[in-house]
Amino acid sequence: MKTWRAKKQEISGKLGSERSEVLEITAQLINLIHKRRLELGLTQEQLAARIIERGGNLRQEHIARIETGAVVPRIDTLVTIARALDLDLFNLKGTEEAASKTYA
Structure with missing residues (x-):
């Protein structure tokens, strides 16, 4: 299974450095969101209901596509998910480590 970092590297040659940086930040946020969902013991379906x-x-289905890297979500979508998980996007810690974790 690929990590978001591997996915970023796979397509970064096709993107400019600014877009590549945006993708890196997006990957970090997705991994933090995924980790938080698991910490709360929520299924994707329960998160969607929230x-x-x-x-x-x-x-x-959309949450699954985001978590598996099938789509790159817009920032407002990530904010919506994070809020449902009571995740503070303005006080992120450990984002570098999160970016290297496997998404599933």
Whole structure:
């Protein structure tokens, strides 16, 4: 299974350095979100239900595609997910380590 860092390296040659940096930050956020979901013991379906309860509109299938790297989400989507997990995106720690972890 690839890590988000490996995915970034796979496509970084096709992107400029600024876009590559954005992808790196996105990967770090996704890994933190995934880790938080697991810490809370939530399934993707339960997370989707939380998002809907809070006025969002994100299905389990989309969460799965984000976590597996099938899509690169917009920042507002990541913020919506993070809020449903009570994750503070303005106080992130350990993002470098998170970027190297495997996503599933």
